[in-house]
Amino acid sequence: MHRFLRLALLAVAVAIAALAVTACGGSSSSSGTAGVADGTDDRIPAGAPFIDQDKLQFVPQALRVKVGETVYFKNSETALHTVNVDGKNVSGNMKKNDVFTWVFQQPGSYKITCDYHPQMKATITVDPA
Numbered sequence: 001m002h003r004f005l006r007l008a009l010l011a012v013a014v015a016i017a018a019l020a021v022t023a024c025g026g027s028s029s030s031s032g033t034a035g036v037a038d039g040t041d042d043r044i045p046a047g048a049p050f051i052d053q054d055k056l057q058f059v060p061q062a063l064r065v066k067v068g069e070t071v072y073f074k075n076s077e078t079a080l081h082t083v084n085v086d087g088k089n090v091s092g093n094m095k096k097n098d099v100f101t102w103v104f105q106q107p108g109s110y111k112i113t114c115d116y117h118p119q120m121k122a123t124i125t126v127d128p129a
C-alpha cells in the first residue's frame, strides 16, 4: 500500500512539473510556434496550421499549407475580427477565444484580411496535396 502511494505521489509530482514547464514555455498567447498550433487549446490539434489574431495582426503573416488541410484561426484578444479570404468574409464576426477553420480546396495564393482592421494581412500559400 505504501509503495503504491509513493508511486501515485510521484506520478502527481511529475504531472505538476510537466504542467509548470508548459505554462512557462513561451508567449502569453495560445499560439505556440508561429503558424503551428501547440495543442494548448483542445479545439486546435497540436501541429495544425494555425493563425492567431492578436495585437491587431494575423500571426504569422505567411503560412504554407496543402490542399485539403484544415487551417485554424483564433481570436486571442477582445477586439472583434473576421477572416476574409480574397476579400470575402468567410468567418463572420469572431469574438475573443472564437476559433474558425477553413479548408482550401484549390492550390494558389490567398490574401487573408479582416473587415475591421485594414492593417491585418496575411498570405496563405496552398500547395497541391
Ligand SMILES: [Cu+2]
Residues within 6 Å of the ligand: 056, 080, 081, 082, 114, 115, 116, 117, 120
Ligand atoms: Cu481585425
